[in-house]
Amino acid sequence: MAQPVLQLQKLLDEKKIASRIKEMAQEITKQLGGEELIAVCVLKGSFVFYSDLIRCIDADIRTDFIGTSSYGNATKSSGEVKLTLDLTHAIQGKNVLLVEDIVDTGLTMEFLHKTLQARSPKRIYSAACLFKPEALKTKYKPDYIGFEVGNEFVVGYGLDYQGYFRNLPYIAQVTSLN
Ligand code: 5GP
Numbered sequence: 130m131a132q133p134v135l136q137l138q139k140l141l142d143e144k145k146i147a148s149r150i151k152e153m154a155q156e157i158t159k160q161l162g163g164e165e166l167i168a169v170c171v172l173k174g175s176f177v178f179y180s181d182l183i184r185c186i187d188a189d190i191r192t193d194f195i196g197t198s199s200y201g202n203a204t205k206s207s208g209e210v211k212l213t214l215d216l217t218h219a220i221q222g223k224n225v226l227l228v229e230d231i232v233d234t235g236l237t238m239e240f241l242h243k244t245l246q247a248r249s250p251k252r253i254y255s256a257a258c259l260f261k262p263e264a265l266k267t268k269y270k271p272d273y274i275g276f277e278v279g280n281e282f283v284v285g286y287g288l289d290y291q292g293y294f295r296n297l298p299y300i301a302q303v304t305s306l307n
Contacts, residue, residue, distance in 0.1 A: 133306070135284070135290060135294075135305070136304040137284070138302045139301050140283065140300050140302050141299060143298045143299055146275070146300065147181070150182055150185055153256060154186045156273060157186050157254070157256065158186050161186075161224065163188070165188065165191070166223075166225070166226055167190075167191050168182075168192055168193070169216065169225060169227050170195070171196075171227060171229045171241065172195065172213075174229075174231065174288050174295070175229050175230040175258070177230075177295070178230055178275070182256065191218060193217055193218050194214060195214060197240065198211050199236065210236050210237050210241075212244065220248050221249045221250065222249065223251055224252050225245060225251075225252070225253045226254045226256060227241055227242070227253060228255075229255065230257070230288055231257060231258060231283070232261065232274075234266040235267035235269035236266065236267060238257070238267075254272045254273070255271040256273035256274075257273070258276070258286070258287075259275060259277075259278050259300070260274045260275075260277050260278070261279070261280055262277055263280040264280045282302070282306075283301065285297030285298070285301050286299065286300045288300070
C-alpha cells in the first residue's frame with residue numbers, strides 16, 4: 130500500500146511544539162518536587178511527543194510503554210478500547226505519567242487510568258500533546274495539555290493515517306481524504 134494522498138493544512142509547526150513542550154516539562158518537573166517518575170508512552174501515536182517531553186523533564190525517570198487500540202485504520206474511534214501491550218514495570222506506590230498523543234473521546238485515557246489505578250500507584254498524572262474538547266465523551270481531562278484543537282482529524286508528529294504521516298515534524302489538519 131502506498132502513502133495515501135491527503136490535503137493537509139499545517140496547524141502547529143516544530144518551533145511552537147518544542148516551546149510548548151518545554152513549558153509542560155517545567156510544570157511537570159515542579160509538580161514532582163524531586164520525586165521519581167515512571168513515564169508511560171501510550172503507543173503508538175505518542176512516541177514522538179513522549180521522546181521530546183521526557184528529555185525536557187528534570188527528574189529521575191524510568192521509561193515504559195503501553196499499547197491500546199480503538200481506531201484500527203479508521204478516522205473515528207470504534208468506542209471499544211483494548212490493551213495490546215502491557216507495562217514491564219510494577220507501578221505500586223510510584224508516580225506515573227501517562228503520555229498520550231491526543232485525547233479525542235477520552236475513552237482511551239479513561240480506560241488506561243482505570244486499568245493502572247487498580248495497581249495502586251502513588252499518583253497518576255497525564256499529559257496529552259493535543260486535546261479535542263468538542264469530541265470528548267467522558268469526563269476525562271489530562272492534567273497537562275499541549276494544545277487544544279477542533280474536532281478535525283490531524284496527522285504528523287507521531288499521529289498517523291493508515292500508518293503513514295507519523296514522521297511529519299509538524300501537526301497538520303487533514304482537509305480532505307482521497
Ligand atoms: P480517544 O480514545 O480519546 O477517542 O482516542 C485516542 C486515540 O485515538 C489517540 O491516541 C489517537 O491514536 C487516536 N486519535 C484520536 N484523534 C485522532 C486524530 O485526529 N488523528 C489521529 N491520527 N489519531 C487520532
